Amino acid sequence: MATDPGLPDVTLTIDGRQVTVPEGTLVINAAETAGIYIPRFCYHKRLDPAGACRMCLVEIEGIPKPQTSCTVPVKPGMVVHTDTEAVRQMRASILEFILMHHPLDCPVCDKGGECDLQDWTFTYGTRLQRHDFPRMHFRKAHRIGGHIVLDQERCIECYRCVRFLEEWGEGLRFAFHERGDRSVIETFGGLPMAETRFVGNTIDLCPVGALTSETFRFRGRPAELVNAESICPHCSVGCNIIASARPTLGFFCRVTPRPNMAVNDYWICDRGRFNYDWLDEDRLLAPGWGRGADRQDGTWDETLDRLAADLQPPCESGAALLVDSSVGCEDGFVAAKLLRAALSSNAIYQSDPAAGWPGLTGTITDVARCDLVLAVGLDLWTDLPILWLRIHRSRHLGRSRLVSVASADGVALERCDIGLRVAPGAELGLLRGLAELRGGSADASRADALAAQTGADREQLLRLVKRLRRASRVAALGGALAGFEGLAEGLAGVAGPGGVWGIVPTGANTVGLDWVGVAASRLPGGVPLGDAKARTALAGAWSAPVAAEEAPSSLAEALETGRARRVLVVGGDPIGAGNDPLAQALDRAEVLAYVGTNANATAERADYVLPMAAFSEVTRCVVSLERRIQHSSPCDRPRGESRAGWSILAALGRRLGVGFDYESWEDVRREIAACHESLGTLAELGPRAREGAMKP
Amino acid sequence: MVSQAGIDEIRRLAASFPRRESALLPALWVIQREEGYLPEESLRVVARELSMEPSDVTSRASFYTMFALRPRGQYVIQVCQSISCALVGAQQVIDHLRGRLGIEVGETTHDERFTLLTVECLASCGSGPVMQINEDYFEHLTVERVDEILDGLP
Ligand code: SF4
Ligand code: SF4
Numbered sequence: 150m151a152t153d154p155g156l157p158d159v160t161l162t163i164d165g166r167q168v169t170v171p172e173g174t175l176v177i178n179a180a181e182t183a184g185i186y187i188p189r190f191c192y193h194k195r196l197d198p199a200g201a202c203r204m205c206l207v208e209i210e211g212i213p214k215p216q217t218s219c220t221v222p223v224k225p226g227m228v229v230h231t232d233t234e235a236v237r238q239m240r241a242s243i244l245e246f247i248l249m250h251h252p253l254d255c256p257v258c259d260k261g262g263e264c265d266l267q268d269w270t271f272t273y274g275t276r277l278q279r280h281d282f283p284r285m286h287f288r289k290a291h292r293i294g295g296h297i298v299l300d301q302e303r304c305i306e307c308y309r310c311v312r313f314l315e316e317w318g319e320g321l322r323f324a325f326h327e328r329g330d331r332s333v334i335e336t337f338g339g340l341p342m343a344e345t346r347f348v349g350n351t352i353d354l355c356p357v358g359a360l361t362s363e364t365f366r367f368r369g370r371p372a373e374l375v376n377a378e379s380i381c382p383h384c385s386v387g388c389n390i391i392a393s394a395r396p397t398l399g400f401f402c403r404v405t406p407r408p409n410m411a412v413n414d415y416w417i418c419d420r421g422r423f424n425y426d427w428l429d430e431d432r433l434l435a436p437g438w439g440r441g442a443d444r445q446d447g448t449w450d451e452t453l454d455r456l457a458a459d460l461q462p463p464c465e466s467g468a469a470l471l472v473d474s475s476v477g478c479e480d481g482f483v484a485a486k487l488l489r490a491a492l493s494s495n496a497i498y499q500s501d502p503a504a505g506w507p508g509l510t511g512t513i514t515d516v517a518r519c520d521l522v523l524a525v526g527l528d529l530w531t532d533l534p535i536l537w538l539r540i541h542r543s544r545h546l547g548r549s550r551l552v553s554v555a556s557a558d559g560v561a562l563e564r565c566d567i568g569l570r571v572a573p574g575a576e577l578g579l580l581r582g583l584a585e586l587r588g589g590s591a592d593a594s595r596a597d598a599l600a601a602q603t604g605a606d607r608e609q610l611l612r613l614v615k616r617l618r619r620a621s622r623v624a625a626l627g628g629a630l631a632g633f634e635g636l637a638e639g640l641a642g643v644a645g646p647g648g649v650w651g652i653v654p655t656g657a658n659t660v661g662l663d664w665v666g667v668a669a670s671r672l673p674g675g676v677p678l679g680d681a682k683a684r685t686a687l688a689g690a691w692s693a694p695v696a697a698e699e700a701p702s703s704l705a706e707a708l709e710t711g712r713a714r715r716v717l718v719v720g721g722d723p724i725g726a727g728n729d730p731l732a733q734a735l736d737r738a739e740v741l742a743y744v745g746t747n748a749n750a751t752a753e754r755a756d757y758v759l760p761m762a763a764f765s766e767v768t769r770c771v772v773s774l775e776r777r778i779q780h781s782s783p784c785d786r787p788r789g790e791s792r793a794g795w796s797i798l799a800a801l802g803r804r805l806g807v808g809f810d811y812e813s814w815e816d817v818r819r820e821i822a823a824c825h826e827s828l829g830t831l832a833e834l835g836p837r838a839r840e841g842a843m844k845p
Numbered sequence: 846m847v848s849q850a851g852i853d854e855i856r857r858l859a860a861s862f863p864r865r866e867s868a869l870l871p872a873l874w875v876i877q878r879e880e881g882y883l884p885e886e887s888l889r890v891v892a893r894e895l896s897m898e899p900s901d902v903t904s905r906a907s908f909y910t911m912f913a914l915r916p917r918g919q920y921v922i923q924v925c926q927s928i929s930c931a932l933v934g935a936q937q938v939i940d941h942l943r944g945r946l947g948i949e950v951g952e953t954t955h956d957e958r959f960t961l962l963t964v965e966c967l968a969s970c971g972s973g974p975v976m977q978i979n980e981d982y983f984e985h986l987t988v989e990r991v992d993e994i995l996d997g998l999p
C-alpha cells in the first residue's frame with residue numbers, strides 16, 4: 150500500500166538487519182527494502198492487501214502466532230523472522246494445501262515458466278502430497294470474453310483479479326461464485342463478457358495459469374520470446390510496454406505492461422494489449438506500383454526510381470504529405486523534410502485534428518492529482534483508457550471527481566461522476582459561464598441562465614458548479630468533439646491559475662510529430678514558417694532550399710483547390726478510416742504514394758506502395774500527450790522487404806537530389822537535434838532513458 | 846420474469862439504504878418468493894436496479910445456500926443432517942426419501958414435484974429427525990411418518 154512520504158520513519162529488525170521505513174509500511178514491503186523477498190500469491194503492490202493465501206507468513210517476536218506479512222504494518226522495534234525452520238515449514242504446508250486440488254497440468258499450461266506457483270513450489274514445496282482422495286474438477290479452457298481464457302481448476306483463490314476489477318474501475322465483470330472448496334471464478338451466467346476495457350491486466354496479475362490470454366495462448370514459453378522495451382502505439386497516453394515476438398518463427402507474440410508510475414502505473418488497456426494481429430496479418434511485403442489489377446511488385450530501386458520520376462519538380466501540381474499521428478518522430482521528420490526541401494511544399498498534415506492546438510499544461514499525474522477533472526468533448530474511457538484509469542483511481546480513493554461534458558449521448562457521459570449533456574456547439578458557452586461562476590459570487594439565477602443557454606440539465610449543472618467552487622485544483626481537458634476554435638481559452642478559464650488545462654491529442658505521437666515539423670505552418674522545433682531567418686538556417690543545415698510558400702490549412706482543402714495533386718501518405722489508413730470527405734479528396738490525387746504497414750483501403754487505392762516496418766520492428770521515439778519523450782526498441786525483424794519509414798523516405802529524397810545521409814535512426818535523431826535547440830532532448834534520449842524526458 | 850410489483854418493492858428497498866447495493870439480499874428474496882428460484886433475467890433486473898455488475902449479483906447469490914439458482918420442485922424437502930438428528934436416524938430418513946423419490950440429494954423429481962436437500966441444524970434438535978417442507982417443519986420422523994406426510998401433500 151502506498152505510504153505518504155511525509156510520514157515519520159519507523160525502525161525495526163528483519164532477519165537481524167535494521168530497516169527504517171515510513172510509518173504504515175507493511176512488513177512484506179519493509180523486508181523488500183532490506184533485500185528480503187517474502188514469497189506471496191495474493192499480495193500485489195498496487196492492490197489493497199487481502200491476506201487470502203497465507204504464503205507470506207512470518208514470525209514476529211512477542212506475537213505467539215505466525216502473521217501474514219502483507220497485512221501487518223511495521224511497529225518501532227518490531228523483530229521479524231522470515232527465514233526460520235518454522236516459517237519454511239509453514240510455506241511447505243501452505244503449498245501442499247494450495248496444490249491439493251490443483252490440476253498439475255504445467256506441461257500444457259500457458260503460465261509455465263513464469264508461474265509463481267511453480268516457482269514457489271520449487272523453492273519451498275515438499276514435492277510430496279499426502280492426500281489420497283480424488284481431486285475436484287472444474288471448467289477448463291473456458292473463453293470468458295475480453296480475450297481471456299479461464300481455467301477454474303488452476304485458480305488458487307488469491308483474489309488478485311477481482312480486487313483489480315473492483316479497485317481499478319472495470320467493475321466486477323467476473324467474480325467468485327459458490328463458496329468453500331467449490332469456489333470458482335465465473336462470469337455472469339458463464340457468458341462471455343462484452344466490451345471490456347482493462348480486464349487483460351488480470352492475466353498478468355494472476356499468479357497461476359487460471360487466466361490466460363487467448364491471443365498469446367500456445368504461442369511460446371517466456372524463455373523463447375524476444376522482449377523489448379517499447380511504447381504502445383495506439384493512443385497518446387504512451388503506456389510503457391514490453392513487446393514480445395519470436396523473430397525466428399516470424400510472428401509477434403504479446404504486449405504486457407512495463408510499470409511506469411508516472412504514466413501507466415502497472416497497467417495497460419485491452420486495446421493496447423490485444424490489438425496486434427495487424428503485425429502478422431495482411432502486411433505489405435514488397436514494394437510495387439500500379440492501381441488495382443495493374444499493381445505489380447518491383448524491387449526497391451525500381452519502385453523508388455519510378456516514384457521519384459513521378460514526383461520530380463518542377464511540376465504544375467504540387468505535393469502534399471499526410472502523416473498518421475502514430476508514426477514515430479524519425480519517420481515524420483524525414484517525411485516533412487522531403488516535402489519542404491525536395492518537393493518545395495509546406496502542405497504537411499497529421500491525421501489527428503488536435504495537432505497544433507495548445508496541449509496539456511501539466512502531466513498525467515498532475516491531472517490525477519486535481520480534485521476535479523472536467524472533460525469536454527472527450528471520451529476518455531474509449532479513447533484514452535489509461536488516462537481515464539489514472540483519474541478513476543483518484544476517484545476510487547475519494548480524492549477526485551470526473552465530470553464529462555458532451556453534446557451527444559454515449560460513453561463519454563457514462564463512467565464519470567457527473568455526465569452533462571449540452572446542446573451541440575454549446576460547449577464554449579458553458580466553459581465561459583463556468584469560469585465566471587467558479588470565480589464570482591454564487592448566484593443561482595446565473596446558473597439557471599447558463600442551463601437555459603446551453604441546454605444543460607439544471608440540477609446537474611448546479612451540482613457541477615458546487616463542485617467547481619469547492620475544488621482547489623481543476624483540470625480542464627478538451628477534445629475534438631467540442632470543436633477547437635476558442636476551446637483552449639475556455640478550458641484555461643475554468644482551470645484557472647494553478648490548474649491544468651489543454652486540448653488533448655489522441656495520436657500516439659501527435660505532439661512529437663508537430664514538434665519535429667510535421668505541420669503546414671511550423672518548422673522543426675515549433676518555429677513559425679514565416680521566420681525567414683530560421684528557414685535560411687534550416688536550408689543551410691540541409692544544403693537545400695526550404696519552401697516558404699504558405700500551404701492551405703487542411704489536406705482536403707489542398708486537394709480540392711488543386712494546389713496538391715501528388716500525395717504522400719505515411720502510416721495509417723486515411724481512405725479506410727471512415728472520413729469520407731478526406732477519402733474522396735484523396736481519391737482525386739494524381740499520384741498517391743503510400744508508405745505503410747498493411748494492405749488496407751489506402752494501399753489498395755495507392756499508385757505506389759512502399760512497405761514500412763511496424764513499431765515493433767524499429768527503434769523510434771514518440772511524444773505522449775503530457776509531452777513525455779519516450780524511446781521504443783524493436784523486438785522483431787521487419788516483415789518481408791519492409792523497411793523503417795525514415796530509410797524509405799530518405800532513399801526517395803536522395804533520388805530527388807537532396808542529401809539524406811542516414812545509416813541509422815541515430816543519424817536521423819542527430820539531424821533532428823541540429824534543427825533547433827529545443828530538439829536536443831529528443832536526440833540524446835536513448836534506450837536507457839527509462840522514464841522518458843519531457844519536451845521543453 | 847419479476848413482476849412490476851416486485852420491481853417496485855426492490856426500488857423501495859434500494860431507496861432505504863445509503864448505498865443501493867446494500868438492498869441486494871432482500872431484493873433476492875423478493876425474486877425467490879415470486880419465482881421460486883433466481884432466474885438469470887431477474888438477476889439482471891436486480892443488477893440494473895441496484896447499479897451492480899450482474900456477475901457481482903450472481904457471485905453473492907451463489908454464496909448463500911438458501912438461494913436457489915435453478916428451478917426447484919413444488920415441494921422443497923430439507924432434511925437436517927446435523928449431529929442430534931444424525932444420532933436418532935436422520936440417515937434412514939434421507940435414504941428412504943432417496944429411494945421413494947428416485948433422486949439423489951440435490952436433485953428434483955422429473956414431475957418437478959419434489960426437490961431433496963440436506964441441511965445443517967434446523968434448530969429443533971430435541972425433536973429429531975427433522976425435515977422442513979417449504980415453510981413447514983415435520984419432527985420426530987420415522988420412515989412411516991415420512992410416507993404419511995408425503996402421501997398427504999396436495
Ligand atoms: S483467477 Fe488467478 S488471479 Fe483470480 S483469484 Fe484465481 S488465481 Fe487469483
Ligand atoms: S491507454 Fe493508450 S497507450 Fe495505453 S495501452 Fe491503451 S491504447 Fe496503448
Ligand code: FES
Nearest residue numbers: 191202203205219
Ligand atoms: S501474500 Fe500475504 S496472505 Fe497472501
Ligand code: FES
Nearest residue numbers: 925930966967969
Ligand atoms: S441437529 Fe437437526 S435440528 Fe438441530
